[in-house]
Every structure is written in C-alpha cells, then in structure tokens.
Amino acid sequence: MDAELAEERVLQAEIAAVRRACENPPAPWEEKSRVKSFQAIHQFTSEGWTSSKDLKNQLGHLESELSFLSTLTGINIRNYSRQTEDLTSTEMAEKSIRKVLQRHRLSGNCHMVTFQLEFQILEIQNKERLSSAVTDLNIIMEPTECSELSEFVSRAEDRKDLFMFFRSLHFFVEWFEYRKRTFKHFKEKYPDAVYLSEGPSSCSMGIRSASRPGFELVIVWRIQIDEDGKVFPKLDLLTKVPQRALELDKNRAIEAAPLSFRTLLGVLGIEAALESLIKSLCAEENN
C-alpha cells in the first residue's frame, strides 16, 4: 500500500511537471517565437536581416570612435554603469527646484595601471541655472606600489577633481613608460656599467665602472605631480666617491656635481645627459 501511495505521488508530480511544460515551453527560442508568433518568423526573412546588418554597421562605427578616444586620451575605459536617484522633495518641486543624484561606476586601464572609479554627481536645477557637482569620488588603482601615484590619488579624491585625475594619470603613465624605455635602453647598451636596482621600472639608475671601483653615480628620476595636476620629471644626481678622491678634489667638482647635472640636463636633455655621464665614468671601456 505504501509503495502504491508513493507511486501515486510520483506520478502526480510528473503530471504537474508536464502540465507546466505545456503552458510554458522551456526552450527560449520557443518563448521568443511565442511572443512574435510563428508567422512573424516567416516574415523575419527580409526585416531581420537588415536590422542585424544595421546593428553591425553601427557597432563598427562606434567601436572605431571608442578606439580613437582611447588613443587620444590614453585612457581605456572598459566598463561603465550609472544609477539615478531623484531627490526632489515636494517643497522643492513647488519652487521648481529639481535635485537629482547620479551614481557612476567606471573601470578601465591606462597602460599598465588599472583603475576603478565610483563617484556621485549632484545636479540641482532651479529657475536660473543647472549646477552639477561631484560630491564623492573614490578611486582604486593597481598597482599600488607606485608611491608617487598614491599621493596624487588622495589629492584627486579630496578635491573631487575627476578631469585632473585622468589628465594627470595619462601624463604620468607617459613619463613612466618613457623612463622605463630610457633605462632599459641604457642597460642594454652598457650592460656592465649600468645597473637598475628594481629592473626597468625602478626610479633610479646606477653607473659603475669596473676599472674605477668605489666610484658610483646614481641618477634618481622621480615623476612628480604638483598641486595643479601638472606632471614633470625631477632628476637628481647622487655621487659615491672614495675618501681619497674627495681629498684630491681641489676644485670641488664632486660637491658641485648635482648642480652641474641639472645644468647638463637643461642643455642636453635627459637621454644625452645620462649617456654623457655613463661615458665619462667608463671612458676607458669605450675606447
């Protein structure tokens, strides 16, 4: 009796399932066609094709626009979403004032730096004007080791300066890549003389000469972002010299070296100045 009762339950469940299948066809295309009706599918022949082609054209056009913008700004945005919240109270509405809060989220990358931004924009529309202001800005960046960048990021967040963030980021990364390329170039050209403590991404380059042990020139190349978001390189020369040499240095050339280096930079530019430093220390090797 129990077995039969169980079977009865199973059968009723199966029937219920099949019944549901009758009312709601499971296959998605079947549901679509239900909405469109089977006749519509027959008609799809001419209409469907053109709208798909249109879409492809539109997509192609917009994608090339995107690629142009990405090249122009140096920023590659990959995702964006937004939500809008109407904060207009009835009192405000009576005075024809409208208040809207927008929440935006976007993410992307600028070369090797990836960012994720969440910000809010408050729009207030009254009879005279529309004002829009960024009321909150949160920035997450990877990699986080770039200390030069993290200070800049907090400043941008405090000032809620979106545009400055992107503009400065673009220039910072350009300088970063240029420094990397330059260091790499010198390392490859003078593998024995040049050493980079943290690889091509390090912010300093050391020059040593096998024939002059004890002497060392270190060029520190920092990329700074000032209060207005302007990005500029700052290069300094540090010297390491044996005691004896210091004593022999009557003209105080070594003391004056950092300052002379700055002058040299102004005259020759970065690459030529660095090259001349390497050549001066490693003169014999190059003969």
Next chain:
Amino acid sequence: MAGILAPGLGVLAHLERLENQMSRSRKQSEEPQSVQAQERVLGTKIQKLRHLRDDLKAAVRHRRGSVKACIANVEPNQIVEVNEQEALEEKLENVKAVLQAYHFTGLSGKLTSRGVCVCINTAFEGNLLDSYFVDLVIQKPLRIHHHSVPVFIPLEEIAAKYLQTNIQHFLFSLCEYLNAYSGRKYQADRLQSDFAALLTGPLQRNPLCNLLSFTYKLDPGGQSFPFCARLLYKDLTATLPTDVTVTCQGGEALSSSWEEQRASHETLFCTKPLHQVFASFARREKLDMSLVS
C-alpha cells in the same frame, strides 16, 4: 499553424478531463471502505495516472516536433539571427555607455564625415562647468572647421604650435587653457553672486577673467575703510593669480593692524580661490558678531 497550438490546448483540455475524473474517484475513495477496496481503487488510480502522464508526454513531444518542423522549414540562419541580434544589441548598449563615460575624462568626441568633433569638458574643484567643441577636418594639413572656443583664448597660437605635429598635445593644451578660464570665471561669478554684501562696488573683470578689480569691506555697514584689490592672472593655464595688490582706500598711514590685515589678504588671494577667501571673510565676520552679542 492551428495544429501546432492545438496540441497545447488539446493537452490542457485532456488534462482537465482527467483531473475531473481523478477528483471524482478521489471523492469516491473518501467513503469508508475496506482495505482491499482501497487497494483496488488505488491500483486503478495509479494506472489512470500512468496513462495520463504518458499521453501528456507524447502530446508534448509531438508538439515540439511539429514546432521544430515548422522552424526547420524556416531558414535555420534566422534562428541564429535572433540570438546574434540580441548579442549585438547588448554589445551596442555597452559601447554606447562607455562612449558616454569618456565625458568624465574631460575629453570626448564623435567621428564625423570630415574627421572628428572633439568635446572639451571643464570643471573647477568638482563643479562641472561649460563644454566647448572643436571640429577638426582630417586633411593635410589638419584644420579646424569650426569651434565654440571663446575668442580671447589663444586658439590660433596653440594650433600653430601643436596641431600639425601632435593632435593630442594640441587638445590637452587647449584643455588646460579652457579649464583654467572656466575656473577663473567660476570664482568671479561666485564672488558676485554669493558675496555681494561684502563688495562695496561692482566687480570689474575682463572677458578672459584674468584681471579682476574690486573693493570690499570685512564689516559691511561698519566704520572701517574698504580694501581695494587688484588680481592679475598672468599664467592663463592657472586658476590662482600671479600678481595681487591690496590697498586700503582712505588713509595713507595705516595702523599696524590694518597693515597686517592688508598683507594677509594679499597672501590669501594668492593661495586660495577667490570665493573661498571671501567665504572665510564671511565666517570670520559671523564669528566676530557672535562674540559681540
């Protein structure tokens, strides 16, 4: 076509009929009966349920087959079309959204038949301000078809320097000028609208907003002499003045406290945005008033 839908309807009708039969037999089985009688009723019930289930399954299979046959008569490409279209639509929506997002970088644009129309958005301290556009024609040489840049911004100069060699540099440089102008204008506008009470005369300004002249008092309606300020912004890419002179109208010999104030005001105007300096004046005034009362 009706034949395809009919199995669905037919099946439902069939189902209803059988369900009625079931409820009738259920009612019958509610009458007290012997165990054997109950078993017999249950057995029959199970058989009927099995039949019903099998019929229904067959009907659904038949229906799916008919629909598939119908679809098969239609080009199979067209089914793929529906899915492809949806995927395209979704991708299109995504690309459109990302394009919109570029406005937040300060620089965005649209491709045109001639070249590109670039839109420069300006902002000052989080306040989103005016936008300007530059319509470029991609030809050799590159030229500006038309634009909405104000006439006092040195557009031709910037174009002469960078346009032909580096579009990016040209646009970023223009961005700097326009953002700075927007920022200066914003400060001057805010001073006029929010702190008119502290001004003793009209704010004199040039269209480029890089030369401002005004007189103000810290205690409006009070006995003190007004200050006279002149702000010059030599660097057109900056929003803070390069030259500031504050003088006191009224007396040649200023008491030391006035001199201190005058000097501190000069420093303030050099280091903080104009409307913020006045905001601090207004706050100080409120503080003083509260101390007095």
